[in-house]
Amino acid sequence: MAKSVAEHRADVEELIRYAARASLAGTESVALEAAYGRVLAADVAAPMSLPPFANSQMDGYAVRSAETSGGADLAVAATIPAGYAAPALPPGSAAPIMTGAMLPEGADAVVPIEEAVPDTFLTERDGHTVRLPESPAGRFIRAVGSDIAAGSLALTAGTVLKAPQLGLLAALGLATADVRPRLRVLLLSTGDEVVAAGGRLDAGQIYDANNTMLAASLREAGCEVVESRILADAAPEFRGLLDAELRRQRADLVLTSGGISKGAFEVVRLALEPEGVAFAPVAMQPGGPQGAGRIGGAVFLGFPGNPVSCLVSFEMFLRPALTSVLGTPAPRTVLRVPLAEAADSPAAKHQVRRGHYDGGRVRLVGGAESHLVHAMAQSNALVHLPAGVEHTEAGQDVEIWLL
Numbered sequence: 001m002a003k004s005v006a007e008h009r010a011d012v013e014e015l016i017r018y019a020a021r022a023s024l025a026g027t028e029s030v031a032l033e034a035a036y037g038r039v040l041a042a043d044v045a046a047p048m049s050l051p052p053f054a055n056s057q058m059d060g061y062a063v064r065s066a067e068t069s070g071g072a073d074l075a076v077a078a079t080i081p082a083g084y085a086a087p088a089l090p091p092g093s094a095a096p097i098m099t100g101a102m103l104p105e106g107a108d109a110v111v112p113i114e115e116a117v118p119d120t121f122l123t124e125r126d127g128h129t130v131r132l133p134e135s136p137a138g139r140f141i142r143a144v145g146s147d148i149a150a151g152s153l154a155l156t157a158g159t160v161l162k163a164p165q166l167g168l169l170a171a172l173g174l175a176t177a178d179v180r181p182r183l184r185v186l187l188l189s190t191g192d193e194v195v196a197a198g199g200r201l202d203a204g205q206i207y208d209a210n211n212t213m214l215a216a217s218l219r220e221a222g223c224e225v226v227e228s229r230i231l232a233d234a235a236p237e238f239r240g241l242l243d244a245e246l247r248r249q250r251a252d253l254v255l256t257s258g259g260i261s262k263g264a265f266e267v268v269r270l271a272l273e274p275e276g277v278a279f280a281p282v283a284m285q286p287g288g289p290q291g292a293g294r295i296g297g298a299v300f301l302g303f304p305g306n307p308v309s310c311l312v313s314f315e316m317f318l319r320p321a322l323t324s325v326l327g328t329p330a331p332r333t334v335l336r337v338p339l340a341e342a343a344d345s346p347a348a349k350h351q352v353r354r355g356h357y358d359g360g361r362v363r364l365v366g367g368a369e370s371h372l373v374h375a376m377a378q379s380n381a382l383v384h385l386p387a388g389v390e391h392t393e394a395g396q397d398v399e400i401w402l403l
């Protein structure tokens with residue numbers, strides 16, 4: 001009997017937990033520019049306060065609030081631009097101050113230039129006075145540490161570094177981040193008919209779609225990908241080439257496409273089944289044939305050769321396992337939306353169709369067959385027609401995952 005989608009997902013997650021043991025335990029230091037999408041290996045404490053000094057939130061005048069009660073005419077003191085140490089504010093005066101400039105000693109409020117009379121900047125040199133309204137203490141002042149205090153927790157271990165988090169680390173003056181090593185994936189396409197893009201096609205051959213597609217999915221998920229194509233007719237030859245690849249470069253996960261179903265030349269299955277890798281069908285369409293197990297110190301997953309089956313296998317099994325174990329990538333957005341047309345699906349299988357969601361309904365794109373790469377490229381969602389369902393009416397709600 002075929003495994004259920006949930007059973008296979010649990011098996012893949014357990015394998016990925018094993019594959020990720022080195023990533024989860026390790027640390028590498030990377031420059032912030034290279035840290036996008038990486039996962040913090042340890043808590044980060046703020047090495048300094050933000051803001052590091054009290055400064056103005058507005059272009060205006062720095063004042064002693066007590067000297068503004070009921071509105072006041074104050075002598076114009078020396079201008080304070082951003083980026084300089086401010087001299088103390090003389091009593092009875094107001095210092096022109098720019099946004100981000102250091103608050104002078106003695107000042108405890110800032111009056112925006114729009115509220116000053118006149119509302120253009122005057123200079124100390126001309127001996128002017130300026131009329132300012134009453135302003136309470138603290139007005140338009142950004143206090144030291146009001147964003148984060150030195151020594152407090154800035155980011156926790158396990159945080160995925162995206163633009164906002166990288167902005168914080170940069171503001172704290174940190175040039176590098178300690179992140180988890182990425183999962184190393186050896187990605188292999190198999191089959192004598194498969195030729196790398198740009199190569200010459202002989203009769204009966206096709207271009208390799210899977211390596212490019214899966215490499216993109218894996219990189220987006222934060223993995224380090226080593227790609228290769230293995231052409232081998234016989235299982236011992238396949239095993240020899242795979243071992244040679246694994247000696248050449250360490251891998252946590254070996255991911256193959258093709259060569260695992262019922263044909264006469266299924267080299268992946270024939271080579272690895274005797275070593276305990278399981279090739280059990282999953283009650284899913286496409287992506288029914290699946291291989292999973294361990295080879296040497298690495299984890300092995302075998303996806304079926306059809307490109308749509310590969311994408312669906314990645315989205316249904318590997319991507320959720322990576323999210324759950326490593327924290328990247330972010331989970332897919334799941335919605336329940338009306339199906340634009342009626343659809344039939346096999347009751348015994350969880351069918352995953354490709355669809356286009358327009359914000360209201362989801363329309364199926366192409367048929368259920370797993371060779372339809374053009375339709376796949378037009379879709380922006382996976383549409384789930386679960387096991388036990390044979391017919392879905394137009395307008396009925398279905399679960400979709402936004403791609």
Ligand SMILES: Nc1nc2c(c(=O)[nH]1)N[C@H]1C(S)=C(S)[C@@H](COP(=O)(O)OP(=O)(O)OC[C@H]3O[C@@H](n4cnc5c(N)ncnc54)[C@H](O)[C@@H]3O)O[C@H]1N2
Nearest residue numbers: 189191194207208209210258259260261262304305306309
């Ligand atoms: N008698 C049966 N035949 C098949 C069954 C079955 O249950 N009984 N299952 C079918 C299903 S479903 C699938 S999916 C495929 C899976 O087969 P394999 O994983 O062994 O893959 P291949 O036979 O090597 O290739 C299948 C298909 O995909 C093309 N392919 C392979 N690699 C690539 C690549 N890198 N880029 C683009 N296209 C690729 C290949 O040429 C085949 O057309 O088996 C069914 N058969």
Ligand code: MOO
Nearest residue numbers: 286287288309370
């Ligand atoms: O499982 Mo296959 O992927 O239906 O085409």
